[in-house]
Amino acid sequence: GAGVSQSPSNKVTEKGKDVELRCDPISGHTALYWYRQRLGQGLEFLIYFQGNSAPDKSGLPSDRFSAERTGESVSTLTIQRTQQEDSAVYLCASSGYTSGSNYEQYFGPGTRLTVT
Amino acid sequence: EDQVTQSPEALRLQEGESSSLNCSYTVSGLRGLFWYRQDPGKGPEFLFTLYSAGEEKEKERLKATLTKKESFLHITAPKPEDSATYLCAVQVAGGSARQLTFGSGTQLTVLP
Numbered sequence: 001g002a003g004v005s006q007s008p009s010n011k012v013t014e015k016g017k018d019v020e021l022r023c024d025p026i027s028g029h030t031a032l033y034w035y036r037q038r039l040g041q042g043l044e045f046l047i048y049f050q051g052n053s054a055p056d057k058s059g060l061p062s063d064r065f066s067a068e069r070t071g072e073s074v075s076t077l078t079i080q081r082t083q084q085e086d087s088a089v090y091l092c093a094s095s096g097y098t099s100g101s102n103y104e105q106y107f108g109p110g111t112r113l114t115v116t
Numbered sequence: 117e118d119q120v121t122q123s124p125e126a127l128r129l130q131e132g133e134s135s136s137l138n139c140s141y142t143v144s145g146l147r148g149l150f151w152y153r154q155d156p157g158k159g160p161e162f163l164f165t166l167y168s169a170g171e172e173k174e175k176e177r178l179k180a181t182l183t184k185k186e187s188f189l190h191i192t193a194p195k196p197e198d199s200a201t202y203l204c205a206v207q208v209a210g211g212s213a214r215q216l217t218f219g220s221g222t223q224l225t226v227l228p
Contacts, residue, residue, distance in 0.1 A: 004159070031214060041220065042219060042220040042221065043160070043203070043216070043218040045215035048215055050214075056214070056215065091159050093159075104150060104162045105150075105162070109157075110158075
């Protein structure tokens with residue numbers, strides 16, 4: 001079946017511009033996650049959705065970062081007024097989470113963001 | 117603070133030379149420990165989940181084990197196609213937290 005898809009695969013933007021990154025989770029997966037992977041570093045958690053609500057936004061690095069999810073499906077991560085330190089690969093994952101369960105997360109291919 | 121440390125950072129093996137990767141963790145309570153494989157330019161690929169000390173899981177040439185403080189990923193008779201970065205992550209028990217906390221990974225190179 002189809003996995004997690006993300007678009008665009010690459011995005012180059014100028015400092016100060018806004019960008020939107022999209023994630024399509026695996027069909028039927030109720031939980032969706034955004035992570036960031038800077039060059040040579042581990043994955044950092046950004047935000048978690050259960051359905052359309054976000055019980056955990058603790059990883060968002062600043063108020064320039066926001067995310068939403070609609071229809072318990074597609075999610076968009078928006079970065080306003082991009083800075084060079086925002087350059088990274090942004091990864092989306094989804095899982096078939098239900099209460100008390102611990103389903104593994106399946107990742108998309110990522111969006112490589114370069115801020116010039 | 118929850119921490120995950122992987123060692124070594126990089127490992128080069130000859131084809132057929134078995135070895136182990138280590139993942140040590142410090143968490144307030146463990147819900148699960150996950151192993152992923154990541155190839156260059158791609159997202160992490162799920163390998164295993166371990167839930168409790170003493171648990172073991174196997175897949176082809178890979179075997180993951182778990183103790184109360186660390187996990188090992190044993191690679192038996194590796195092949196060049198096993199070359200990748202192997203990531204370990206933990207999910208902490210309690211509350212609404214569901215995110216994974218990742219280590220920095222072990223970059224494995226298997227030479228033919």
